[in-house]
Amino acid sequence: MHKFVLIAGSCGFIGSRLVQRLSKKGLNLICVDNCSNGKWENLLDVDCIKxxxxxSDYSYLLNSLKDLNKTKEIKISEIWHLAANSDIQKGTEDINVDFANTFETTLSLLKITKFFEVPAFRFASSSAVYGDYKDKAITEKDSICRPISNYGAMKLASEAVIFASKEAFLKDISIFRFPNVVGTPATHGVIFDFINKLKLNPDKLFVLGNGTQRKQYLYVEDLIDAMILVANQKNNANYFDDDIYNIGPNDSGITVKEIAEMTIKYQSPNAQIIYGLDPQGWVGDVPKFSYNTSKIRSLGWKEVFNSHQAVEKSVIEIKEQLK
Ligand SMILES: NC(=O)c1ccc[n+]([C@@H]2O[C@H](COP(=O)([O-])OP(=O)(O)OC[C@H]3O[C@@H](n4cnc5c(N)ncnc54)[C@H](O)[C@@H]3O)[C@@H](O)[C@H]2O)c1
Incomplete structure (x- = not known):
């Protein structure tokens, strides 16, 4: 019997960094992705089953795993679910995008969990489940979830079926709610968009929204440290709330205007920045929020980079990636 960890969405930005970290721990890995946004090249240096x-195609995934089981007997000890639609605007235009890629992937993986009697399920949720709380510090326990995007709604629906599965067959679950994550290999996000726009037009940077949107940014390795820390804890939760963790930096974030200025400084110093009029970048965008992360900090986690440092480091890294 060979023990495996399955990572769904393994070829994407965060998934590929998580795979690299788990691989360094010497774990056997099964990586699953449809390469709609990620690519296998992100896992070139990793030995894993692909x-x-x-x-969301449960039968295909089930049969693939059954085939694998025929050649070597596998025992999946843990599933990390990071597959999702990452384009919030696309999901606003067509709800099927988030329904299929964010919610149906969760259902499919939960059925896999049940079939193979996998004890543990780790889910990359999002701060988007909360909705628009403005300046009020959002806690895991006291804040009602009122998502304002289909992306957030399908993350919340996913959380709900994961909790229901815990009642029925899952032993150990972790729900990670985090804001914007930055670093490489970037597949989307504000810095990735700004650098791509500046490559096309080095003279002008058009910004969605008026630039006042203020958000927290977490460096990808800080996020992975936090998620692995939680996964390693023995789960003694008596209340469902104990399975949810807000993960974010302990600062008031950075504005889109500051990110735009930092990006042109490194990519195209003479570019003119042209802002939109709306305080919201797009429908479903939460322009400002404040996050309470005392629960994850009580486990001993602390970010290495604050929002400003995470953004600056990522501008430099993504510029190099997109060369
Ligand atoms: N990056 C962030 O700022 C951020 C913030 C909060 C939550 N999250 C969540 O973290 C997870 C990882 O995000 P990311 O930034 O790495 O995104 P990403 O788009 O780079 O990675 C998602 C991966 O899932 C794959 N995928 C999508 N739909 C699929 C499907 N139907 N079947 C198989 N594979 C599929 C994509 O090809 C991609 O490789 C996602 O669940 C995302 O919602 C990300």
């Missing part, structure tokens, strides 16, 4: 498929 399954390329749409995760």
């Amino acid at each position: 399954i390329e498929c749409d995760i």
Whole structure:
């Protein structure tokens, strides 16, 4: 019997960094992705079993794992679910995008969990489940979830079926709610968009929204440290709330205006920045929020980079990536 950890969405930005970290721990890994946004090249230096498929296609994924089981007997000890639609605007235009890639992938993976009697399920949720709280510090326990995007709604629906599965068959779950994560290999996000725009037009940077949106940014390795720390804790939760962790830096964030200025400084110093009029970048965008992260900090986690440092480091790294 060979023990494996399965990572769904393994070829994406955060998934590929998580795979690299888990691989360094000497774990056997099964990586699953449909390469709609990620790519296998992000895992070039990793020894793992690769399954390329749409995760929402339960039968295909089940048969792939059964085939694998025929050649070597596998025991999946943990599933990390990071597959999702990452384009909030696309999901606003067509709800099927988030329904299929964010919610149906969760259902499919939970059925896999049940079939193979996998005890543990780790889910990359999002601060988007909370909705627009403005300046009020959002806690895991006291804040009602009122998402304002289909992306956030399908993350929250996913959380709900994961909790229901815990009642029925899952032993150990972790729900990670985090804001914007930055670093490489970037597949989307504000810095990635700004650098791509500046490559096309080095003279002008058009910004969605008026630039006053203020958000927290977490460096990808800080996020992975936090998630692995939680996964390693023995789960003694008596209340469902104990399975949820806000993860974010302990600062008031950085504005889109500051990010735009930092990006042109490194990519195209003479570019003119042209802002939109709306305080919101797009429909479903939460322009400002404040996050309470005392629960994850009580486990001993602390970010290495604050929002400003995480953004600056990522501008430099993403510029190099997109060369
Ligand atoms: N990056 C952030 O700022 C951020 C913030 C909060 C939450 N999250 C969540 O973290 C997770 C990882 O985000 P990311 O930034 O790495 O995004 P990403 O788009 O780089 O990675 C997602 C991966 O899932 C794959 N995928 C999507 N739909 C699929 C499907 N139907 N079947 C198989 N594979 C599929 C994509 O090809 C991609 O490789 C996502 O669940 C995302 O919602 C990300």
